[in-house]
Amino acid sequence: AQSVTQLDSHVSVSEGTPVLLRCNYSSSYSPSLFWYVQHPNKGLQLLLKYTSAATLVKGINGFEAEFKKSETSFHLTKPSAHMSDAAEYFCVVSDRGTYKYIFGTGTRLKVLA
Amino acid sequence: GEEVAQTPKHLVRGEGQKAKLYCAPIKGHSYVFWYQQVLKNEFKFLISFQNENVFDETGMPKERFSAKCLPNSPCSLEIQATKLEDSAVYFCASIHRITSSYEQYFGPGTRLTVT
Numbered sequence: 001a002q003s004v005t006q007l008d009s010h011v012s013v014s015e016g017t018p019v020l021l022r023c024n025y026s027s028s029y030s031p032s033l034f035w036y037v038q039h040p041n042k043g044l045q046l047l048l049k050y051t052s053a054a055t056l057v058k059g060i061n062g063f064e065a066e067f068k069k070s071e072t073s074f075h076l077t078k079p080s081a082h083m084s085d086a087a088e089y090f091c092v093v094s095d096r097g098t099y100k101y102i103f104g105t106g107t108r109l110k111v112l113a
Numbered sequence: 114g115e116e117v118a119q120t121p122k123h124l125v126r127g128e129g130q131k132a133k134l135y136c137a138p139i140k141g142h143s144y145v146f147w148y149q150q151v152l153k154n155e156f157k158f159l160i161s162f163q164n165e166n167v168f169d170e171t172g173m174p175k176e177r178f179s180a181k182c183l184p185n186s187p188c189s190l191e192i193q194a195t196k197l198e199d200s201a202v203y204f205c206a207s208i209h210r211i212t213s214s215y216e217q218y219f220g221p222g223t224r225l226t227v228t
Contacts, residue, residue, distance in 0.1 A: 032215040038154075043221040044204070051214045088154055094215035098169045099208065100146060101217060103156035 002027045004074075004091045006104035014112045019078040021107045023091030026072065032094040033074045034101075035065055039087045047089075050074060061085070086111045115139060117220035119205050120187075125226045126195045134223045135187040136205030144168065144208040145188050146217060147180060151201045159203075162188065195227045 007022040025031055035047040048059025055067040065076045074091060091104040118137040126132045138145050147159040158172040162182040173180070177195075182188040192199055202224045206217035 034216070044219045046216070049214055049216055090156070094217075096215075098161065098171075099144060099215055099217075100158045100161060100169060100172075101148070101156070101206075102158075103148075106154045 002029075002031065002093045002095055002102055004033075004093045004102060004104040006089075006091050006107050008107050009105065010108045010110065012110040012112060013081045015083055016080050019076070019081045019085065019109065021076040021089050021091075021109065023074045023076065023104060024072050025074055025091075025093050027093060027096075029096050032096075033065075033067065034092040034094070035059065035063070035074075035076045036090045036092060037087045038090065038106075044090070047076070081109075081111045083111050083113065085109060117205055117207055117218055118187075119203075119220035119223050121223060122221070123224045123226070125228060127228055128197060129194050132192045132195050132199070132225055132227075134190045134203050134205075134225070136190070136220060137187040138205070138207030139209070139218055142207035142209045142218070144210075145182055146206045146208075147188075147190050148204045148206065149201045150204060150222070156204075159190070192225075195225075197227050199225060200227045201225060 003026045005024045030052045033050040036044045047063050048057045050067045058064045063078050089107045092101045120135045146161045149157045160170045160173045161168040165182050177193045180190045202222040204222045205220045
């Protein structure tokens with residue numbers, strides 16, 4: 001069975017400092033991995049996806065993630081946080097057999113002025 | 114259309130009443146998925162369809178919940194005799210066909226409040 005674990009439920013950073021949101025995965029196959037962002041009372045927006053092409057994936061709004069098979073990790077990073085980045089972030093793996101999404105429990109990012 | 118549409122945006126029901134939610138997938142998309150996001154922000158998979166056929170219903174509560182995707186109609190998720198614990202945001206998503214990315218396209222969600 002596939003799963004993802006988001007290691008931090010809350011992360012606080014100061015505006016202009018780097019962001020690191022951690023995600024570990026478990027999968028029997030080469031996984032399809034995603035990061036989504038959800039702003040308060042809003043829907044899901046895709047930040048980036050990994051589909052076994054390049055291991056360093058660039059997404060929208062300056063976010064990127066690196067797929068590390070040896071560490072079974074897919075951490076999300078951004079060099080400089082902006083106030084508008086404050087939101088809930090979800091790491092997701094797609095189940096290869098049923099195509100359903102398996103969500104992590106989310107990381108709430110707080111950006112301090 | 115080019116976006117997944119969900120109606121209504123908000124739905125308020127008294128405990129014991131029926132609730133019906135609708136989802137129009139992107140035109141040409143053959144897979145539809147329903148997810149429930151409860152107040153702790155956790156997402157739970159409910160059910161998926163391949164065209165009008167149930168594809169995976171392992172997440173559906175056996176009682177009170179049902180879903181359909183009929184030709185030329187929006188898909189629907191119905192909850193009979195709602196309970197307080199059904200309060201959540203229900204998201205629908207669709208996929209055109211199974212590609213290497215398995216990326217799903219999400220609707221804006223329906224917020225169900227059971228009072």
